[in-house]
Amino acid sequence: MNPTTLHAHSEGILIYRSGESVLGGVPIKEEIWIEKYRPTSLDEIVGQPEIVRRLKSYVATRNLPHLLFSGPPGVGKTAAAISIVREIFGENWRDNFIELNASDERGIDVVRTKVKDFARMAPLGGAEFKVIFLDEADALTSDAQSALRRTMERYSATCRFILSCNYSSKIIEPIQSRCAVYRFRALTPEAIEKRIRYIAEQEGVEVTEDGIEAINYVARGDMRKAINALQAAALISDKVDMNTVYQITSMARPEQIRNLIKLAISGDFAGARSELDDLLLVQGLSGQDVVVQIHREMLDLDVPDADKARMINRIGEIDFRITEGANERIQLEALIAYMALTGLSKSTAT
Amino acid sequence: MVSWAEKYRPRSLDGILGNAKAVAELRAWARAWEEGRPEVKCLILYGPPGVGKTSAALALASEMDWDYIELNASDQRTAEIIKSIAGPASQVSTFSGRRRLVILDEADNLHGTYDRGGAAAILKVIKDATQPVVLIANEYYEIEKPLRDACRGVQFRSIRAQTIASLLREICRSEGIDCDPEAIMHIAEMSGGDLRSAINDLEAAARGLKRLRLEDIATSERDVKASIFKVLESIFKGESARSALEATYQLDESPEDLIHWIDENLPVVYSDRDLVKGFECLSRADIFLGRVRRRQNYTLWRYATFLMTGGVRAVSSRVRRGYTQFRPPSLWKRLGQTRKARSVRDSAARKIAAHCHVSTSYARSELLNFVGALLNSKKIGATVAASLGLNIDEIALLTGSAPSTKKVQRLFEDAQRMIEAEQIAMIDRGLKVEERKTESPEEQAAKETSKDMSQEKRQRSLFDF
Ligand SMILES: Nc1ncnc2c1ncn2[C@@H]1O[C@H](COP(=O)(O)OP(=O)(O)O)[C@@H](O)[C@H]1O
Numbered sequence: 001m002n003p004t005t006l007h008a009h010s011e012g013i014l015i016y017r018s019g020e021s022v023l024g025g026v027p028i029k030e031e032i033w034i035e036k037y038r039p040t041s042l043d044e045i046v047g048q049p050e051i052v053r054r055l056k057s058y059v060a061t062r063n064l065p066h067l068l069f070s071g072p073p074g075v076g077k078t079a080a081a082i083s084i085v086r087e088i089f090g091e092n093w094r095d096n097f098i099e100l101n102a103s104d105e106r107g108i109d110v111v112r113t114k115v116k117d118f119a120r121m122a123p124l125g126g127a128e129f130k131v132i133f134l135d136e137a138d139a140l141t142s143d144a145q146s147a148l149r150r151t152m153e154r155y156s157a158t159c160r161f162i163l164s165c166n167y168s169s170k171i172i173e174p175i176q177s178r179c180a181v182y183r184f185r186a187l188t189p190e191a192i193e194k195r196i197r198y199i200a201e202q203e204g205v206e207v208t209e210d211g212i213e214a215i216n217y218v219a220r221g222d223m224r225k226a227i228n229a230l231q232a233a234a235l236i237s238d239k240v241d242m243n244t245v246y247q248i249t250s251m252a253r254p255e256q257i258r259n260l261i262k263l264a265i266s267g268d269f270a271g272a273r274s275e276l277d278d279l280l281l282v283q284g285l286s287g288q289d290v291v292v293q294i295h296r297e298m299l300d301l302d303v304p305d306a307d308k309a310r311m312i313n314r315i316g317e318i319d320f321r322i323t324e325g326a327n328e329r330i331q332l333e334a335l336i337a338y339m340a341l342t343g344l345s346k347s348t349a350t
Numbered sequence: 351m352v353s354w355a356e357k358y359r360p361r362s363l364d365g366i367l368g369n370a371k372a373v374a375e376l377r378a379w380a381r382a383w384e385e386g387r388p389e390v391k392c393l394i395l396y397g398p399p400g401v402g403k404t405s406a407a408l409a410l411a412s413e414m415d416w417d418y419i420e421l422n423a424s425d426q427r428t429a430e431i432i433k434s435i436a437g438p439a440s441q442v443s444t445f446s447g448r449r450r451l452v453i454l455d456e457a458d459n460l461h462g463t464y465d466r467g468g469a470a471a472i473l474k475v476i477k478d479a480t481q482p483v484v485l486i487a488n489e490y491y492e493i494e495k496p497l498r499d500a501c502r503g504v505q506f507r508s509i510r511a512q513t514i515a516s517l518l519r520e521i522c523r524s525e526g527i528d529c530d531p532e533a534i535m536h537i538a539e540m541s542g543g544d545l546r547s548a549i550n551d552l553e554a555a556a557r558g559l560k561r562l563r564l565e566d567i568a569t570s571e572r573d574v575k576a577s578i579f580k581v582l583e584s585i586f587k588g589e590s591a592r593s594a595l596e597a598t599y600q601l602d603e604s605p606e607d608l609i610h611w612i613d614e615n616l617p618v619v620y621s622d623r624d625l626v627k628g629f630e631c632l633s634r635a636d637i638f639l640g641r642v643r644r645r646q647n648y649t650l651w652r653y654a655t656f657l658m659t660g661g662v663r664a665v666s667s668r669v670r671r672g673y674t675q676f677r678p679p680s681l682w683k684r685l686g687q688t689r690k691a692r693s694v695r696d697s698a699a700r701k702i703a704a705h706c707h708v709s710t711s712y713a714r715s716e717l718l719n720f721v722g723a724l725l726n727s728k729k730i731g732a733t734v735a736a737s738l739g740l741n742i743d744e745i746a747l748l749t750g751s752a753p754s755t756k757k758v759q760r761l762f763e764d765a766q767r768m769i770e771a772e773q774i775a776m777i778d779r780g781l782k783v784e785e786r787k788t789e790s791p792e793e794q795a796a797k798e799t800s801k802d803m804s805q806e807k808r809q810r811s812l813f814d815f
């Protein structure tokens with residue numbers, strides 16, 4: 001037995017070719033539904049018929065160009081990448097496939113080293129090429145993308161790249177032009193309903209009509225969110241309806257963000273900062289997470305539209321600065337202080 | 351020039367302070383080796399940093415007159431190296447016929463795919479060893495369970511301040527330094543039981559001196575504060591933007607540190623619109639700091655420094671007088687207090703990310719609560735913990751219960767059992783693969799070219815991911 005796979009379960013790369021056991025061993029069951037019901041073939045991918053049809057033509061020829069998948073989270077980009085690789089390589093697909101996340105790797109050098117190490121060895125099992133799936137490629141700076149482009153070139157004889165990103169515009173032109181670009185769209189409520197009903201049936205969970213509606217409302221076209229909502233709701237009750245869905249979504253975090261905003265607007269800087277520190281330091285959110293959540297709450301906020309517009313403008317500025325490498329805590333503090341202006345102008349007006 | 355920490359490293363087990371029980375266990379184990387029948391081939395010395403684990407291992411070798419080889423498990427990233435060095439070293443004895451102690455330091459720092467291989471490789475080394483092996487770690491439970499099972503744990507505890515002080519006195523005597531007892535006690539108490547850092551602190555304060563007094567230590571701490579406070583005075587209450595800037599010329603702090611001092615005290619002094627404008631300046635200063643960090647172009651620091659000092663001074667709508675009690679950045683304290691929680695959160699997020707094909711930051715912000723809810727479910731909690739390979743701290747954090755609670759312990763143990771059962775299943779799978787190879791080549795070829803993939807897929811079941 002190869003010792004490097006001994007603890008592979010936590011990497012999720014176990015493959016059981018056969019269900020039974022000789023020594024009485026038992027594989028660990030997959031109980032996280034987004035993984036349990038991750039599509040294993042292109043046919044299982046819902047709501048992206050045009051993309052699926054074109055991807056299937058590659059399977060027929062058993063060859064692949066470089067691919068670029070763009071689109072919002074949870075719409076099947078990773079699922080499509082894995083499905084197509086499985087269909088082309090068959091049972092031992094893992095041998096010729098590696099998955100990297102650009103936003104996790106420390107810099108382009110790490111990405112390149114990993115790519116190089118993987119690409120150096122010839123494809124296994126008589127395959128023609130290997131596939132490198134680089135998720136969140138738009139997390140790379142444009143310099144890093146240029147370096148990536150050179151790497152793609154160097155190994156193009158033996159490797160195909162599948163890049164995925166949220167926005168294709170964030171991928172440099174020379175890479176785009178070397179890839180077949182596929183634009184994934186947010187899933188329609190019908191597509192989500194289809195998959196959710198299928199999973200619910202497999203799991204023996206009853207979902208009401210308004211339950212589906214609520215799941216769709218929460219998910220906003222993101223299947224991962226939809227499935228997570230279904231599973232979380234099913235933990236509470238075998239019958240998933242609107243109430244159970246809203247019950248579980250309110251346990252998510254916005255409460256604290258809302259409180260932070262309230263304190264900030266009321267001019268309680270110290271209080272708001274203490275909430276901020278809790279989010280950043282204790283809960284471990286990134287500055288960008290906090291910015292995004294503040295923005296999300298902004299729309300529902302009970303302040304004059306002019307103030308809203310001013311604040312959203314400022315939020316965008318802070319978001320940009322953080323992307324450019326500024327210190328997230330100091331930038332967010334500046335935002336908190338700025339939000340007090342709304343309160344200030346109100347009190348001077350009256 | 352050797353550091354004092356190295357110079358005064360104990361040469362014998364008797365010199366290991368404050369861990370008599372651990373030392374006794376080490377000796378008993380070594381004696382069993384000499385008699386040819388140790389109960390376990392490997393000990394795990396675990397405990398906080400700087401309390402003498404490595405020293406004890408080295409001292410043991412010297413006391414027993416054994417050779418030794420020391421490997422840093424987390425440096426030698428690949429399983430190959432551990433196998434190729436530690437393997438032979440632990441099996442073959444030396445020409446002199448002496449025993450060889452194999453020391454693997456930082457055995458709990460094995461993370462990620464390569465190092466998973468590392469853990470398995472170490473396990474193999476131990477199984478095959480004919481020579482004594484010692485693993486050294488900070489966190490016992492960070493070591494993989496099968497590895498723990500193959501060894502015996504020996505706990506090292508942090509060292510009492512009194513004990514540390516006695517060693518510091520010893521060092522001062524042999525360095526010919528006259529040292530106030532209060533100064534010694536101060537250093538000992540600040541060290542938090544970490545002997546190495548205490549010796550380092552003593553060296554930093556006392557090297558080259560004839561006499562070390564409490565004031566020397568305290569003033570060096572106080573000096574820093576005094577000059578920072580002066581800068582803060584001129585920023586918040588000084589004459590002008592210019593004098594605020596000039597005050598920093600005397601300061602021995604980088605703008606990277608200074609900005610946190612200003613950040614901490616800005617809301618103490620300014621309010622309302624001044625506060626908004628003050629933070630606007632500070633956040634602009636921070637943009638320049640960010641550019642320096644990215645491009646290493648230190649000339650940009652001058653703009654950052656002006657904005658955070660003169661700029662902040664300039665936006666004040668009035669002159670301020672009177673006394674303000676400035677305070678050091680609370681951020682640093684909170685970072686210290688929350689470090690452990692953050693690192694547990696990060697490692698949990700990494701495991702979830704790898705399992706669910708998302709980035710660590712997505713897992714951290716979107717999936718932690720959800721996984722917490724799954725773990726709290728009686729029906730599937732343990733299975734989820736097992737499939738993610740969570741440790742006790744991670745389970746505790748995600749479920750929102752203390753690590754010592756029955757619930758967390760039970761979840762962890764149940765998960766551990768499942769992981770073991772799965773490892774057996776993996777061995778099964780190894781056998782299966784062997785069997786498969788015994789098929790005739792034609793049969794195999796036929797299988798490989800089989801295009802009927804949907805058939806195969808159904809067979810491959812849910813465990814596939
Ligand atoms: N189009 C889809 N059809 C079926 N399942 C999907 C689809 N999109 C997403 N999913 C489900 O949501 C989860 C996340 O999908 P994934 O492909 O990882 O999304 P992303 O687009 O972010 O890469 C998968 O495990 C899968 O179960």
Ligand SMILES: [Mg+2]
Nearest residue numbers: 077078135707
């Ligand atoms: Mg993805």
